[in-house]
Amino acid sequence: MTTDQTYASGTESEDQRLARNVNELLQELRVAQAGVQFLFGFLLAVTFTAQYEHASGYQRVVHLVAVLFATVSVALLAAPAAWHRVLFRKGQRARIVEVANVLVVAGMVFLAVAMTATVLLLTDVVIGGWGAVVIGGVTAVLFGTLWFVMPAWIRSDES
Numbered sequence: 673m674t675t676d677q678t679y680a681s682g683t684e685s686e687d688q689r690l691a692r693n694v695n696e697l698l699q700e701l702r703v704a705q706a707g708v709q710f711l712f713g714f715l716l717a718v719t720f721t722a723q724y725e726h727a728s729g730y731q732r733v734v735h736l737v738a739v740l741f742a743t744v745s746v747a748l749l750a751a752p753a754a755w756h757r758v759l760f761r762k763g764q765r766a767r768i769v770e771v772a773n774v775l776v777v778a779g780m781v782f783l784a785v786a787m788t789a790t791v792l793l794l795t796d797v798v799i800g801g802w803g804a805v806v807i808g809g810v811t812a813v814l815f816g817t818l819w820f821v822m823p824a825w826i827r828s829d830e831s
Contacts, residue, residue: 690765697752697772704776705749708783711790712742723797731796738789741782748779784815 684692715738718724727735752772759768792808799807 687765690769693769694756694765694772697769697776698756701749701752701776704780704783705746708742708745708749708779708786711783711786712739712746715739715742715786715790727797731793734789734793734796738786738793741786741789745779745782745786748775748782751775751779780819784812784819788812788815 715735718735752768752775755768755772788808788811791811792804795804795807798804
């Protein structure tokens with residue numbers, strides 16, 4: 673029996689369910705935040721390398737896109753923890769879970785774009801040309817499919 677089934681059967685109160693939802697959300701965010709913060713640090717460090725001086729205009733634009741999308745992703749993925757802390761013990765768990773879900777999904781979209789741009793940048797440096805574009809495109813499709821299309825498909829099957 674899943675925990676949501678436990679709630680439906682009446683053995684978990686609404687408050688217990690919301691507390692569990694917040695805890696599950698914060699656990700999920702720990703994984704995503706670590707990855708995006710590592711990526712963000714890497715992207716920032718790139719600008720301080722000698723090779724960056726030789727980057728093409730295209731590579732600099734792709735790098736900037738990756739940095740900006742990673743920045744927004746960090747903000748969106750960290751927001752639920754901030755909301756939880758600011759609204760702690762204010763009876764706002766339901767609102768935190770509701771808003772946090774939107775913020776996390778948006779954060780994952782921005783992270784997927786940042787990761788795709790990073791892969792595009794790296795493959796452009798290594799192999800260049802259409803090969804880099806193809807690998808970047810495959811990366812975008814991979815993230816889109818695994819993170820958004822498949823869950824949406826499963827969700828629609830359950831409706």
